[in-house]
Amino acid sequence: MDAKHPVRTTEKTLLLIEQLMEAGPCGVTELSNRLDIGKSAVHNHLTTLQSHGYVLKTDGEYRLGLKFLEIGGHIRKSMELYEVAEPEVKSLAAETGELANLLVEERGLGVYLMRAKGDDAVDLDTYAGLRTNLHTTALGKAILANLPKSRVEEIIDHRGLEQKTPKSIGTREELYDVLDDVRERGYAIDDGERLEGLRCLAAPVKASSGEVLGAISVSAPASRVSDEDLYEALPERVLSAANVVELNINY
Amino acid sequence: MDAKHPVRTTEKTLLLIEQLMEAGPCGVTELSNRLDIGKSAVHNHLTTLQSHGYVLKTDGEYRLGLKFLEIGGHIRKSMELYEVAEPEVKSLAAETGELANLLVEERGLGVYLMRAKGDDAVDLDTYAGLRTNLHTTALGKAILANLPKSRVEEIIDHRGLEQKTPKSIGTREELYDVLDDVRERGYAIDDGERLEGLRCLAAPVKASSGEVLGAISVSAPASRVSDEDLYEALPERVLSAANVVELNINY
């Protein structure tokens, strides 16, 4: 939703921050050109951000500082789901030897809260804070399957159904069918949809009210996950981890 | 350094963000009172931040969103030191079974880039992004000992020598003596200075130019760390980890 009375100056500052994030360290002139804002304005905004620790100047270039990590880390630490699930996701990674993840939904996108690597884990370029479309991952499908249908439609309206690969879900009917399956089985599967040769299995974490809080997953190369694993051994482990988290959250 | 021509509107936004971080979810009126800014201004800033994903509204309250984790995670991932040191710090934690940390200096303070827990690790409330005074931890001392003296003085001038515990370093002479020792030995020790009964050992990570990039540490309860461990076995492991990181960074 757009702000009714947006603060334009703040929006300019946020634009600068996002540009610095995408482009990495920049000079004043470069930012001025890219954003079509005068040099003096860019300079004023950057020095203001700098004096508050959000931006640093090194070697004549401005870049984002670790203040964002401080705030982000603080927010994450204040989330009950994270605090409770963190040890379970780590155990899951250690036991399976694979990559385990924790995702929550925010503003219609999935946000990875953490990932834990087991000894043999594949090295995907996911990281804490990364955003992803919900319909393209097992984690996201586990969440979507447990949201009210109205909310799911809202999300699709807003975020669309971008196809990451030819195997991706492309239509609403297809999605709703898949989500029905997920609800029935209790867990979601991604068999090479996001990345060829990668199999993921995810289970939702729900509050006692039924509201979905997030999802836990394990990702592994297809070479190490037989069909049997994917539909028996792995679901058992992931569901069990999700269940432990639910119990600890709901007391 | 203060901005010459600060953007006051941006400063107001940043004030709101910091207040939301410290106080947690808040209503408009509460923020308006706390910061002595009119309700309409607070409302305009919050909805602007909301429309860009930095702030969320739930149950009639505003709170910070995971956008900060996204930006912070992105910044961290773009740091070569983190990418190279992360596996080493995890190994260190796994091998010792204790808590291993990675710290960098920013604006005169230490910032934890990560922590890794071994099987028996104590559970300190450090987290990625947390800031700390440099003179009160082994990690910070390892860094200070390898900064130019002028920079160390700058930092002390700016950040002071706050005493966390009676054992903390309280004077400049004391600090300089300790830093001389650290330089001589090649590693820094914290024997209960930050927390009674906690022993930490930290080694600096330096670029080939000699510039210090950060520090790696292991923290363990005194009951599990004999004097012998503290001065022989542990230094060997931590220094070795730091050395591997240095080699990988400097090719």
Add this chain to the structure above:
DNA sequence: ACATCCTGTTCTCTAAACCAGAACGTTTAT
């Protein structure tokens, strides 16, 4: 059931301040 007191939100108008553009000092490149 009603009245009162909270909220959060919208609106207007004026004082505030943001910022384009020009000018300056400094560094880098030719």
Add this chain to the structure above:
DNA sequence: ATAAACGTTCTGGTTTAGAGAACAGGATGT
């Protein structure tokens, strides 16, 4: 040596931020 490009400072005109008042909605207490 000269030029070009950069970051920084300055000022005035114009945008706009925001105090305060008013409104709507919900909660609370009587």
